Amino acid sequence: MLLRGFQKIETFFPPCHPGEIETVTAMAELTDDISPAFPYLNAVLKGTIYDQTHQTLNFKLGGRGITLHPRKIIVTRLENKEEAEKVLERLKDLINRTYERRDQLEPSYKSRAKLTVIEIYKLLPRTNCKECGEPTCMAFATKLVNEQATIERCKPLFAPAHQEMKERLLGLLEEAGYAVPQG
Ligand code: SF4
Numbered sequence: 001m002l003l004r005g006f007q008k009i010e011t012f013f014p015p016c017h018p019g020e021i022e023t024v025t026a027m028a029e030l031t032d033d034i035s036p037a038f039p040y041l042n043a044v045l046k047g048t049i050y051d052q053t054h055q056t057l058n059f060k061l062g063g064r065g066i067t068l069h070p071r072k073i074i075v076t077r078l079e080n081k082e083e084a085e086k087v088l089e090r091l092k093d094l095i096n097r098t099y100e101r102r103d104q105l106e107p108s109y110k111s112r113a114k115l116t117v118i119e120i121y122k123l124l125p126r127t128n129c130k131e132c133g134e135p136t137c138m139a140f141a142t143k144l145v146n147e148q149a150t151i152e153r154c155k156p157l158f159a160p161a162h163q164e165m166k167e168r169l170l171g172l173l174e175e176a177g178y179a180v181p182q183g
Contacts, residue, residue: 002099003092004031011081023077026084035070037099039107044098047177050111060177065147066091077147115176117141123169125156144178152181 007029014025038057042050049058057068064087065076073091078084098105121141132153134140143149151157151173157166170180 001096002032002037003034003095005092006088007031009081009084009088011078011084014076024080024084026073026075026078026081026088028073028075028088030071030073033070034068034095034099037095037102038068039109040098040102040105041068041095042110043105043108045177047175049114050109052109052111060147060179061087061091063147063179068095115145115172115178117145119172120144120169123165123172124154125162125165127156129156131155144173147178150179 009026009028011024011026013022035055038050038055041057041059042048045059047059051057055070059066063077065074067074068091073088075084075087075091078087117138118141121138124137124141126137128136132140132149132155134143134149137154140149140154144151151170156162157169174180
């Protein structure tokens with residue numbers, strides 16, 4: 001087993017901006033160095049950002065932001081400490097299961113660039129209609145990329161006229177690990 005457990009789990013409230021739901025961030029110190037699993041996790045997970053130089057692996061899981069360091073895991077957008085512990089146990093399983101089947105996997109050292117505000121903005125209706133509660137589409141794209149808003153808030157995007165853009169944007173978001181509406 002690569003990762004045996006957690007030495008310490010701390011939770012705290014990150015700075016919250018007006019209008020946002022208050023969430024918890026968890027930081028767990030690990031009993032073991034998990035960096036040997038990074039290239040295999042990078043191969044099997046969607047939307048990862050792998051930084052070999054600093055030995056970090058970022059991805060999203062169920063709308064939460066995950067950052068793996070060799071001896072530390074950070075999880076954002078949690079409800080409370082109980083949820084943090086459950087998510088960390090799931091991550092421990094994922095890391096161990098992936099590493100155990102490394103002989104069947106092709107390790108990946110590729111680093112995908114982070115999704116940018118402009119990439120998202122280009123696929124929004126760009127009418128600045130404010131239906132999403134933001135003053136402009138650019139402001140909404142900024143919130144979306146930082147996970148302070150979800151795509152469902154842009155109702156005009158789901159109109160038949162924007163079908164093609166919607167599909168492209170949902171595909172992009174899903175590939176990068178963001179939560180998207182299913183069906
Ligand atoms: S609802 Fe959509 S189209 Fe309207 S301002 Fe917000 S992002 Fe732009």
